[in-house]
Amino acid sequence: MTEGSLKNMNPPGTWEAGTPPTIKVKKDPLVPVTRTSYLPERDADKTPILECIDLGITFGGLKAVDNFNVAIGRTEIAGLIGPNGAGKTTIFNLLTKVYQPTHGTILLDGKDIATMSTAQVNRAGIARTFQNIRLFHNQTVLDNVLIGLHNEMDYGMGSAILRLPGYWRAERIAKERAMEYLSLFHLDQHAMDLAGSLPYGAQRRLEIARALATNPSLLLLDEPAAGMNPSETAELMENIVKIRDTFHIAVLLIEHDMSLVMNICEGIVVLNFGRIICKGTPDEIRSNPAVIEAYLGRKGAKKL
Amino acid sequence: MKKLSKGARTDLLTYAGVIIAFIIVSVLKANGGLNRSQTGLLVPICCYIVMAVSLNLTVGILGDLSLGHAGFMSVGAFSGIITAMSLANVIPSAPVRLMLAMIVGAFFAAVIGFLIGIPVLRLTGDYLAIVTLAFGEIIKELITCLLVGVDSEGLHIIFNVSGSKTANDLNLLEGGKVIIKGAQGATGTKTIASFTAGFILIMITLVIVQNLIRSRQGRAIMAVRDNRIAAESVGINVTKYKMMAFVTSAALAGAAGALFGLNYSNLAATKFDFNTSILVLVFVVLGGLGNIWGSIIATVVLYILPEALRGFASYRMLIYAIVLIVVMLTTNNPVLKTWREELRSKFGKNKNKEAKDA
Numbered sequence: 001m002t003e004g005s006l007k008n009m010n011p012p013g014t015w016e017a018g019t020p021p022t023i024k025v026k027k028d029p030l031v032p033v034t035r036t037s038y039l040p041e042r043d044a045d046k047t048p049i050l051e052c053i054d055l056g057i058t059f060g061g062l063k064a065v066d067n068f069n070v071a072i073g074r075t076e077i078a079g080l081i082g083p084n085g086a087g088k089t090t091i092f093n094l095l096t097k098v099y100q101p102t103h104g105t106i107l108l109d110g111k112d113i114a115t116m117s118t119a120q121v122n123r124a125g126i127a128r129t130f131q132n133i134r135l136f137h138n139q140t141v142l143d144n145v146l147i148g149l150h151n152e153m154d155y156g157m158g159s160a161i162l163r164l165p166g167y168w169r170a171e172r173i174a175k176e177r178a179m180e181y182l183s184l185f186h187l188d189q190h191a192m193d194l195a196g197s198l199p200y201g202a203q204r205r206l207e208i209a210r211a212l213a214t215n216p217s218l219l220l221l222d223e224p225a226a227g228m229n230p231s232e233t234a235e236l237m238e239n240i241v242k243i244r245d246t247f248h249i250a251v252l253l254i255e256h257d258m259s260l261v262m263n264i265c266e267g268i269v270v271l272n273f274g275r276i277i278c279k280g281t282p283d284e285i286r287s288n289p290a291v292i293e294a295y296l297g298r299k300g301a302k303k304l
Numbered sequence: 305m306k307k308l309s310k311g312a313r314t315d316l317l318t319y320a321g322v323i324i325a326f327i328i329v330s331v332l333k334a335n336g337g338l339n340r341s342q343t344g345l346l347v348p349i350c351c352y353i354v355m356a357v358s359l360n361l362t363v364g365i366l367g368d369l370s371l372g373h374a375g376f377m378s379v380g381a382f383s384g385i386i387t388a389m390s391l392a393n394v395i396p397s398a399p400v401r402l403m404l405a406m407i408v409g410a411f412f413a414a415v416i417g418f419l420i421g422i423p424v425l426r427l428t429g430d431y432l433a434i435v436t437l438a439f440g441e442i443i444k445e446l447i448t449c450l451l452v453g454v455d456s457e458g459l460h461i462i463f464n465v466s467g468s469k470t471a472n473d474l475n476l477l478e479g480g481k482v483i484i485k486g487a488q489g490a491t492g493t494k495t496i497a498s499f500t501a502g503f504i505l506i507m508i509t510l511v512i513v514q515n516l517i518r519s520r521q522g523r524a525i526m527a528v529r530d531n532r533i534a535a536e537s538v539g540i541n542v543t544k545y546k547m548m549a550f551v552t553s554a555a556l557a558g559a560a561g562a563l564f565g566l567n568y569s570n571l572a573a574t575k576f577d578f579n580t581s582i583l584v585l586v587f588v589v590l591g592g593l594g595n596i597w598g599s600i601i602a603t604v605v606l607y608i609l610p611e612a613l614r615g616f617a618s619y620r621m622l623i624y625a626i627v628l629i630v631v632m633l634t635t636n637n638p639v640l641k642t643w644r645e646e647l648r649s650k651f652g653k654n655k656n657k658e659a660k661d662a
Contacts, residue, residue, distance in 0.1 A: 096537060098533070098536075117536070117541075118536040118537060119536050119539050119540055119541050119542070120539075122536070122537060122538060122539035123539045127537070127538070128537055130533075130534070130537075134531050134533060134534035134537075135531070135534065136526070136527050136530040136531055136534065136535075137530065137531075138530055139523075139526065139527075139530065143523060146520070146523055147523050147524065147527045147535070147538055147540070148538045150520050150523065150524055150527075150538065150539060150540055151539045153520045155519075155520070157516070157519075157521055157548065160515055160516060160519030160520070160521055160522070161511065161512050161515045161516055161519075162515075163515060167519065170520070171519075171520075174520075210538060211537075211538070213538075214538050214539055
């Protein structure tokens with residue numbers, strides 16, 4: 001993508017082309033609102049999509065995450081920031097049950113996910129991307145998204161082997177939907193390429209497309225802008241907002257690129273040494289002395 | 305007509321190749337173009353093709369190295385022999401008995417595959433390979449302890465762990481028949497296996513494996529192979545799909561075993577040892593992991609080769625080994641790989657793509 005107005009970044013026939021026929025898209029636009037309480041106003045009277053209560057994990061005496069309390073609104077874009085090793089990715093691994101929390105509760109849409117496995121958490125509504133991209137490299141771009149649509153298809157092993165009508169129908173619908181997800185991220189012309197052959201930025205986009213294909217209500221993005229150039233980051237920012245506006249889902253992202261975080265996040269949580277040191281709007285975070293100290297050190301903070 | 309995807313085209317070509325080969329061999333056989341020893345190879349080749357294709361499902365598609373595949377073949381062989389022999393008076397039609405034997409063989413192999421899968425599929429890599437090897441040996445030893453006979457009262461089975469019992473302890477009535485005699489294995493089996501049955505079994509195996517690969521289940525299995533963590537993160541139940549591949553693979557090996565068992569009048573359990581598992585693994589690796597038609601061709605070539613080399617007498621296994629090494633080196637040589645790719649792009653196939661890119 002070269003520089004230009006934002007409209008030029010998206011060829012007609014993708015996001016702007018109205019409601020795509022098969023992907024479920026919510027029509028009423030979301031009005032960005034300023035946050036007055038701990039959830040964005042438009043989400044304030046609904047159950048938060050994610051609520052962590054006193055969440056923590058201990059690795060052999062080391063409290064990697066401790067006393068993590070957070071609520072995320074149903075259509076909020078939230079940011080999780082902090083210095084390296086603060087425990088951000090650990091929190092993603094806790095939320096997706098890659099790690100079992102040592103203590104605390106995770107409520108997804110009001111329901112406790114304590115007994116769920118990673119796969120069950122995904123089916124319950126949390127999809128994620130990875131800091132070090134984890135695509136199915138030897139499979140095509142289209143197949144990667146089709147794997148994401150796995151649980152949206154319902155035919156059994158018998159139908160698959162005997163190629164019953166249910167197989168053909170489900171496969172056709174899934175392929176159409178997969179192509180729509182790909183076109184949202186301008187990957188449709190690469191559908192038949194191997195995922196591993198895509199350039200880095202496109203691999204990150206494909207990972208988001210695959211996560212979205214699982215029809216989540218909360219999308220976790222782990223450093224989505226890592227390794228991207230400024231114009232790619234600008235496009236990514238647009239895309240994250242569009243994902244939220246199109247699908248009406250919540251997004252929680254880990255990112256070191258402060259321009260991205262400060263521009264699109266409505267709520268930000270700052271983590272240091274596994275503990276929350278500050279929660280608030282971008283403006284509140286920017287001026288918080290504890291945050292400045294965490295990033296710049298005590299001496300650096302004094303100089304400011 | 306709608307353009308077929310590359311995968312679907314490969315599948316159809318595989319079916320077509322097998323059918324054509326069957327027709328050619330059948331014609332040769334009918335016209336006396338094959339001598340006795342060549343005809344004798346046909347059914348075992350069919351069995352080993354099914355073994356290789358089914359093992360490819362575990363090793364190539366699921367990505368778990370299993371060294372106990374002969375164990376499932378063994379379970380299928382002996383349960384198939386028992387079925388066919390005990391039904392000899394009830395069902396006179398040999399093809400029907402053969403079919404039933406293969407179904408029963410597949411069923412028991414699937415059950416054993418499921419039971420073994422519970423502990424085994426928790427492991428990965430080398431550990432999984434070693435444990436499957438151990439289970440293969442356990443199955444062999446257990447079947448060696450088995451004494452089975454049939455008479456008008458039904459089946460008599462003794463599990464002879466101490467080794468002190470003989471066929472006489474089965475207490476068969478007049479007219480009864482011993483089917484399995486412990487370490488001697490199955491003796492006096494009526495050989496009802498046929499080349500046509502082998503061909504049908506190959507076709508069924510191909511339909512099952514190829515259609516499974518190109519379904520949501522197959523994609524899930526390959527997703528688990530390529531990146532387990534990512535597969536879990538998109539909601540794929542890893543255990544379920546590993547088990548699905550493993551049990552399907554075991555069931556097909558069981559059916560192949562039943563056909564194999566009913567091709568010989570005497571068959572001991574020691575036939576299905578570690579060497580047999582490795583032999584099938586060699587077919588799979590040489591044909592290419594995940595490559596179904598490759599498994600078929602590798603099986604045919606490598607199974608016929610030692611027989612064709614009989615003229616070289618004692619040197620034949622040496623030549624066989626050298627051929628194996630040469631093929632492995634040439635197929636995996638990076639220089640030759642790029643050369644093949646260049647050759648492929650020169651001859652048209654990628655021209656359309658280039659035109660589109662430009």
